[in-house]
Amino acid sequence: MRLYEHPLSSYAQKVKIALREKGVAFTAEMPESFGTGSQDGPFAAANPRTEVPVLFDGDGAIFESTVILEYLEDRFPEPPLLPRDPAARAFARMTEEVCDTQYEAVNWGFGEILWFKRATGDLAEHLRAEATAQTRVLQKWLAGRLGEAAWFGGERFGWADAAVAPILNRSVHYGLGPEAGSPLAEWHGRVKVRPSVAQTFAEFDAAAAQMAAASELYTTGGRRREYRDHRLEWMVKSGGVEVVLAGLRDGNIRFPWPGGAM
The missing domain is CATH 1.20.1050.10 (Glutathione S-transferase Yfyf (Class Pi); Chain A, domain 2)
Known part of the structure; x- marks a missing residue:
């Protein structure tokens, strides 16, 4: 199995923990276009949302961390992570x-x-x-x-x-x-x-440990942080609407597919 991931993603971490609990061998890699929102290349072909994680099993590509956990539970029922009740x-x-x-x-x-x-x-x-x-x-x-x-x-x-x-x-x-x-x-x-x-x-x-050095990529437009659903809601309701407006002005944030690549 192969996993598109980023080590900082809580969603990807959840999947890696499940894979390791079940003893499933896998290789992990960060997609080349991660954080850009680009709709070209293998990442977007596997997941149009261009979000990690994406699990490849044979010819199949499965995205959305909860769906991946459900797939793993079906594919490798032992040891179970979900109780029976x-x-x-x-x-x-x-x-x-x-x-x-x-x-x-x-x-x-x-x-x-x-x-x-x-x-x-x-x-x-x-x-x-x-x-x-x-x-x-x-x-x-x-x-x-x-x-x-x-x-x-x-x-x-x-x-x-x-x-x-x-x-x-x-x-x-x-x-x-x-x-x-x-x-x-x-x-x-x-x-x-x-x-x-x-x-x-x-x-x-x-x-x-590398985030301080990498963070410039996300503020200069090389990569853009995705302001998806609950994240956007949090920033606005917590008083950070100016952050969103500045990101739109500077072109260093993005919204989810479709139409999220700005």
Whole structure:
């Protein structure tokens, strides 16, 4: 199998964790046109949204991280990541949904300020404060779902754990991790040493160390950050509409396909 990915993508990390949990061999690569929105070449042919991850299995190309996880669960049922009980399966999927939308957007917005300097001064401080406050709300929600269990699936590592791991770890990287000694912090301590996760997090760390140098590509127009659905909503509702307008003016942001390449 072959995977189009970026080590910083929480969506790609989730898929890599699942592949490694299931013992599926794969090679990973970042598409040559990643971040450009170009509709030419193999990346757009595999996924017109030009988003990672994309999984290639034989002649098939599968995009959208949740769909990929579902495919892997069907293709490699052992070990299962989803529990058998319908209510427990719904619990895992709801946890993933919130991580993939609301929580990912907060992390993404914080990164726009930290790595890409989309705002400075008072606006940057305001957006950081918004991201910090919203992170605490989301972590409280996750802590409630975890309870006193070892894993979000109960006694076994599963689907929800694979979804939460890259999202919460990004907060830890930003210095916004859960309170030390809390059950959620202890969960992070357990999950980060699990082999499938440890390797994925090591790849994240290596890529994050290069972000300061790479960030200029996204502000000079060489690559453009994608302001998709929940990310755009977060920036606007959190008071960063000026960031969006500046990105449109400078031509260094983009919106999703179709018509997203500006």
